[in-house]
Amino acid sequence: MKLLEVKNLNKSFDGKKIVDDVSFEVESGKIVGLLGKNGSGKTTILKIINDLLTIDSGEILVDGQKVGEKTKEIISFLPERTYLEPDYTVSQVFTFFEEFYKDFDRQKAERLLKDLDLEVNSKLAKMSKGMKEKVQLILVMSRKAKLYILDEPLGGVDPATRDYIMQTILSNFGDDASMIITTHLVSDVEKILDDVIFIDKGKVVLTGNADELRERENASINEIFRRQLKC
């Protein structure tokens, strides 16, 4: 079953095409890697799916519905930016999520927080960028969403924590849920990907099943990424 359909998506800024006729689909239960160099248009595509940018043309359907408050109920989005209110404590942010998202599991969030050695009463203003990113990841993964969209979840995290985060993502991800994950740290995520979409200069340059690609190209996804998108 198709959970996300992106059809002929176009977006320009100041006359420059950032997303150029992009089309792809995400099936239920799949983990999809949206891979590309910096500035290739990955984040723009994710922002459009999350109603943070308007489009010039094209269509996006999430679970058969156009982007709106219904689709936001089933998407759990982790942006690259730190969006949390610095005045709040982690506990207050959990309360905020509980109030707005019916599928937020506070107990799970507190358990994950403990695993990552973070305090529920810590003020976000006193946390480092990396710690805030961990809190955001906990918030996103503590929802029972149908579609998880993670934009560079490993970007600001130290290598020692990356494995734990990958494990957290996998163990908190339901069988019927799907995930789109963008990163330039391809080697860290490639083992969990079912499908991959390579983006370059706003266009989809290669897409397919990760295992089939590895077999066909006789190389890892990381190597294919380097070959396909070399400067």
Place this chain on the structure above:
Amino acid sequence: MLKYLMKYDLKKMLKLLVWLYPVSIALAVITRIFYVWDDIQLFKIIGAVFAGLTYSAIANVLVNTFVHILKRFSTSFYKDQSYLTHTLPVKKDELILSKYLSGLAVVFASIIVSFLSLFIIFYSPEFMRGLKLALDGVVAGFGMSGGSFVALMILIIFLEICSLISFAFTAIVKGYSYNHKRGLKGFLWFLCFYFSCSVITLISAVIVAAITGNLSGLFANKMSGGAFLCVIIVCVISYFCFAVAFYFICQKEFKMGVNVD
């Protein structure tokens, strides 16, 4: 969801003001205490200093009220926090309505605190009698009591503030529809809305005065009662219409989608 949105909007808008409100009232109380003993020269001077501090606290409350309402609107919808705001499963109408209602509630609270501070400093039976006499002098010939005059002025001020908030919100949304110099363009839109609506109000007042035969009274040295009534009615209707119309324009523009940084 509106009540949750308003809870967080009010919390943010009132963050600094909850400190400024008691400061303003406390300064007013201290001023009043020194005014009671104004037969002692030193106390009179200290009282004057505290009166100055109270006025600046009131000005601070009013300026900060508008700054925090507009800051909340732009940070929540267009800065880093927008990544959370726009991904909440909430209707866009509710997002805008929450900002409006919270903004009006904060304006209302700030006006009450400002009046209360002034009341604490100045209230005395003699002062009220003097104020009533002065008001009677102003409204003599307008065919209304001093109390009605004050009530009408408060209504007009409130409606003008509502329309100013509507202009400012719409201007921010318009400003952010551009890719560059969004702040400047938003400010220019605000000036454009403000001046064009002021001109419309003025022209409407002249037309209504002409139709009702009060045109000469409008431009006389001392405005006639009929002309004054024309101006008041036009102001009330215009500001109300501008506030409502710009609320819907803002909502329509906002629903067309945002482009966050």
